[in-house]
Amino acid sequence: MPIYEVTEGSSSGTSFYEYQGRYHGIFSWIFSTDHKRIGILYLAAIMVFFSIAVVLGFLMRLELIAPGPTIMKPQTYNAIFTLHGVIMLFLFVIPGIPVIFGNFFLPIQIGARDVAFPRVNLLSWWVYMTGAALVILSLFTGGGPIDTGWTFYAPYSLRTTVNVPLAVFAVFVLGFSSILTGINFVTTTHRLRAPGMTWFRLPLFVWSLYATAWVQILATPVVGITLLLTLMERMVGVGVFDPAKGGDPILYQHLFWIYSHPAVYIMILPAMGVISEIIPVFSRKTIFGYKAVAFSSIAIALVGSFVWGHHMFVSGQSDLASVIFSLLTFLVAIPSAVKVFNWVATLYKGSIELAPPLLFALTFIFLFAIGGLMGLFQGALATDVHLHDTYWVVAHFHYVIFGGMGFTFFGSFLYWFPKMFGRMYRKRISYISWFFLFIGFNTLYFSMVILGWEGMPRRYYDYLPQFHTLHLISTIGSWILIAGLILFFGNLLHALFRGEKGEDNPWRAATLEWQIPSPPPTENFEKIPTVDRGPYDFREK
Amino acid sequence: MQTYKDYTGSKIGMWLFLLSEILLFGGLFILYSTYRYKFPADFHLAAGELNRIVGTFNTLILLTSSLTMALSISSIQKGNRKISMILVMATLLLGLVFLLNKYFEWATKLHHGVYPNSPTLLERNKGEVLFYGLYYAMTGLHGLHVLVGLCLLAGLCVLIHKEKINRTSFVMLENSGLYWHLVDIIWIFLFPLFYLIT
Numbered sequence: 001m002p003i004y005e006v007t008e009g010s011s012s013g014t015s016f017y018e019y020q021g022r023y024h025g026i027f028s029w030i031f032s033t034d035h036k037r038i039g040i041l042y043l044a045a046i047m048v049f050f051s052i053a054v055v056l057g058f059l060m061r062l063e064l065i066a067p068g069p070t071i072m073k074p075q076t077y078n079a080i081f082t083l084h085g086v087i088m089l090f091l092f093v094i095p096g097i098p099v100i101f102g103n104f105f106l107p108i109q110i111g112a113r114d115v116a117f118p119r120v121n122l123l124s125w126w127v128y129m130t131g132a133a134l135v136i137l138s139l140f141t142g143g144g145p146i147d148t149g150w151t152f153y154a155p156y157s158l159r160t161t162v163n164v165p166l167a168v169f170a171v172f173v174l175g176f177s178s179i180l181t182g183i184n185f186v187t188t189t190h191r192l193r194a195p196g197m198t199w200f201r202l203p204l205f206v207w208s209l210y211a212t213a214w215v216q217i218l219a220t221p222v223v224g225i226t227l228l229l230t231l232m233e234r235m236v237g238v239g240v241f242d243p244a245k246g247g248d249p250i251l252y253q254h255l256f257w258i259y260s261h262p263a264v265y266i267m268i269l270p271a272m273g274v275i276s277e278i279i280p281v282f283s284r285k286t287i288f289g290y291k292a293v294a295f296s297s298i299a300i301a302l303v304g305s306f307v308w309g310h311h312m313f314v315s316g317q318s319d320l321a322s323v324i325f326s327l328l329t330f331l332v333a334i335p336s337a338v339k340v341f342n343w344v345a346t347l348y349k350g351s352i353e354l355a356p357p358l359l360f361a362l363t364f365i366f367l368f369a370i371g372g373l374m375g376l377f378q379g380a381l382a383t384d385v386h387l388h389d390t391y392w393v394v395a396h397f398h399y400v401i402f403g404g405m406g407f408t409f410f411g412s413f414l415y416w417f418p419k420m421f422g423r424m425y426r427k428r429i430s431y432i433s434w435f436f437l438f439i440g441f442n443t444l445y446f447s448m449v450i451l452g453w454e455g456m457p458r459r460y461y462d463y464l465p466q467f468h469t470l471h472l473i474s475t476i477g478s479w480i481l482i483a484g485l486i487l488f489f490g491n492l493l494h495a496l497f498r499g500e501k502g503e504d505n506p507w508r509a510a511t512l513e514w515q516i517p518s519p520p521p522t523e524n525f526e527k528i529p530t531v532d533r534g535p536y537d538f539r540e541k
Numbered sequence: 542m543q544t545y546k547d548y549t550g551s552k553i554g555m556w557l558f559l560l561s562e563i564l565l566f567g568g569l570f571i572l573y574s575t576y577r578y579k580f581p582a583d584f585h586l587a588a589g590e591l592n593r594i595v596g597t598f599n600t601l602i603l604l605t606s607s608l609t610m611a612l613s614i615s616s617i618q619k620g621n622r623k624i625s626m627i628l629v630m631a632t633l634l635l636g637l638v639f640l641l642n643k644y645f646e647w648a649t650k651l652h653h654g655v656y657p658n659s660p661t662l663l664e665r666n667k668g669e670v671l672f673y674g675l676y677y678a679m680t681g682l683h684g685l686h687v688l689v690g691l692c693l694l695a696g697l698c699v700l701i702h703k704e705k706i707n708r709t710s711f712v713m714l715e716n717s718g719l720y721w722h723l724v725d726i727i728w729i730f731l732f733p734l735f736y737l738i739t
Contacts, residue, residue, distance in 0.1 A: 116550045183557040191550040221561045225568035229678065237658035238674035240572055245674070246667025251575060255568050 015422065019522040033118035034522060039104035040420075041125055046092055046100060047489075049132065053087040054485065056080050061444075061478040064471050067463055074461040078147035079162075081459055083139070085150030086167070090174050091132055093405055094263055097270035098216075099128070099181060101412050102209045104420060106185060108513040109203045111194025111531060113523040116187035124180035127173060134170030138163045149459060151260070154241035154252040158233050165234045168227040175220045175227075178266075182216030185209055194512075196531035203511045203535040204293055208273025211297040215262045215269075219305065223259030226252065250315055257308035265304040267401055268368075269297055271408035272339055275361045278415055279343050280536040281509040282358035283350025287536050289342045296335035303332045313384045322381055329379035336372055340365060355507070356430040360411030363438060367403025371396055374449070389459075392452025398445045410437070410488060417492060418506050422518040423499030429491040436484030443477025511535045548712050555716040559723050562686075566727055569679050573734060576671045583668020588739040590655075591676075592646060596736035599642050600728065606635035607725045610718045617701070620708045626701045629714075632721065633694040636687055643684055647677075676735055683731060686724045693717045 016036045023031050029041060060080050063070050072080070103121065107114050115121050139145045142163030148156055152171075157164050189210045193202070202210075230252075232238045239245030241252040280287045287293060309317060309325030343365060352358070374396040378384050387393060418424050447470045452458075456467050463471065505514040512531075516524060577584050613628035650673075654661035657674055697717055700706045706714050 113545075116547065117554060120554075179558075179561050183554050183561075186557055187550050187554045190553060191547055217557050217561050218564055221563075221565035222568045225565050225682075228682070229568075229572075232657075232678055236656075236677075238678050239657065239670050240576075240674050240678070245663070245670045246576075246580070247671060247674075248575070248579075251572060255571070258568075 015519040016522045042099040049091040056084040061475045065475040077461045079145035093267045112192035124177045127177035131174035138166035154249040172227045175224045179220045182213040185213035204276035205273035207294040208269045208297045211301040212269045219259045219262040226255040257311045261308040262305045267405045271405045274412045278357045278361040283352045285350040288345035296338040299335040314388045357415035364407045371399025390452035391448040391456045394458050395445045395448035418502035419518045424502040425495035433488035440481030447474035551712045580668025583666045587669040587672035602639045606632045610721045617711045
């Protein structure tokens with residue numbers, strides 16, 4: 001029961017996997033300008049980096065299983081926690097959902113054949129891969145792997161002997177890729193919507209990608225220049241962040257967080273978009289308060305750009321600045337809460353089907369609510385003095401980023417896998433993997449909540465004996481979590497090669513991507529559809 | 542597969558890119574204003590040493606190059622391919638002269654031992670060290686943008702010659718023009734900040 005009239009087959013009648021373009025073999029992928037192929041390219045690359053970063057996290061936890069040296073030296077530990085952060089954030093979480101699922105589904109959801117600048121899209125993948133290659137290269141050249149933490153704080157990053165220059169340059173390159181994707185998505189949303197696809201008929205995933213893209217365009221250049229200056233500082237010693245020469249390291253922190261705080265919204269907004277897709281589909285009900293959800297994305301992007309100072313409450317910035325940043329931080333909780341309440345209201349009296357994607361979406365709400373509320377403790381000036389730089393902070397951002405973006409990333413897979421690959425995974429196994437992920441996650445990170453509250457500082461190689469039990473529990477949690485990850489992705493890999501052929505619209509969803517064959521044909525639509533209803537209108541035509 | 546062209550889309554994309562460029566320089570302008578506020582006297586001293594005549598000359602050159610760039614676009618719109626090409630080349634030439642001037646300016650400073658981390662500079666006040674640090678960082682990054690612009694202009698000459706850029710399809714020329722004007726505007730801010738306000 002297609003809601004939109006779409007002619008069977010497409011321009012070539014074959015799926016985009018089978019379509020032969022100008023090139024063959026591997027070149028038909030790495031030189032393809034098809035947004036779907038680029039999405040898959042990103043997927044392949046990102047899964048590799050994600051696995052590496054998971055292993056690094058696993059090793060870190062293993063070191064902390066008991067006090068004192070366990071499996072590595074302190075310097076190795078410093079390098080590993082830095083790399084875990086750099087790879088997870090810059091190579092997985094920040095690009096993550098937009099470049100994989102955004103690339104694949106943004107054009108289809110708005111009824112377009114591709115993004116506005118397909119060649120720039122391919123370029124951004126190449127730039128991303130170049131940045132990633134430079135990160136890897138920085139480990140084995142110069143003074144070896146960086147040990148500054150993912151924030152590269154001056155003046156330590158100016159003094160340490162390890163290979164900071166190449167690493168910061170690599171992150172600069174990755175930022176460039178992010179800007180190009182942002183420009184592409186904003187232009188695509190403005191120019192390529194199908195006839196009848198008005199702004200308020202856009203799927204909410206598109207709204208969230210649109211808000212994210214603006215943050216990518218406006219915030220990324222600021223970290224770009226900060227990293228370039230750090231590079232110049234290391235190469236020629238311009239002095240702008242070096243206290244010995246009159247420079248102010250606090251300014252480094254300001255410039256760094258002007259980007260890196262909005263960056264957490266680059267991470268979480270697309271995830272919120274996915275949740276806004278999944279919840280209406282599995283409660284067979286239109287989203288509660290479409291406009292509120294759409295505009296709260298913009299509000300989060302906007303207000304979120306002015307809260308960076310809350311990372312610096314104990315840095316010695318002025319009290320007035322701290323008070324203002326604290327107030328703004330509390331304000332950003334409002335649009336986030338608007339979303340959560342609207343999702344819950346959507347579920348209310350819906351015809352709920354607890355399919356795997358919805359299970360992960362609900363887990364997102366649960367974990368994100370915990371992480372978000374923990375954020376309010378840090379946003380309050382007095383409590384932050386106690387919590388700053390402890391495991392509480394580590395737990396907080398793992399709850400919002402892993403519990404939020406991570407679980408949504410898994411949910412996106414479960415939701416769109418049948419469309420992307422035309423095959424269905426085993427639902428039973430995805431439920432079981434959810435159980436391991438959920439239990440493992442909370443064992444791993446809730447221990448950190450308590451550890452932080454009790455005063456365990458973050459980034460430490462060793463700890464006092466009184467923290468031993470919780471560290472041990474946390475490490476055991478990491479094993480359960482990894483078991484869940486193996487089961488989850490093993491299930492998907494199995495489905496990729498052996499899975500049953502999926503239907504075109506297994507979830508009976510109403511957005512455009514479900515009205516075309518699975519996997520989608522090259523150029524998506526033979527005839528551009530005309531849209532006459534909203535994205536969550538499940539009435540049959 | 543049909544070719545797809547979207548004039549407005551291309552322009553939107555370019556404007557978004559320019560916006561990100563402004564924010565790239567924005568970080569440097571924040572640093573400049575903070576340090577100027579912190580070390581007004583040192584900035585005054587250091588700025589007095591820059592050669593205002595060379596600076597003014599370079600400003601004039603860059604403004605003229607923006608004019609030739611704009612004229613080349615209206616020429617192509619009227620179908621005067623040859624004139625458009627000459628104007629792009631003129632822009633390229635003016636850009637080269639700008640960089641040449643910059644080169645001599647930097648060379649003189651280096652000759653006097655005033656460059657980041659130099660012993661001569663480090664003996665001076667902290668504000669002056671920062672002034673010159675920012676001077677090299679900001680004019681350097683700007684110079685890099687001029688250099689990229691020159692490569693773009695050279696590419697445009699080829700495309701106009703091949704008639705890939707023509708009366709009906711000139712958005713690439715226009716977008717490059719926008720980029721060139723941005724480079725110009727950034728200089729318009731750099732010039733007073735380093736040469737005029739002492």
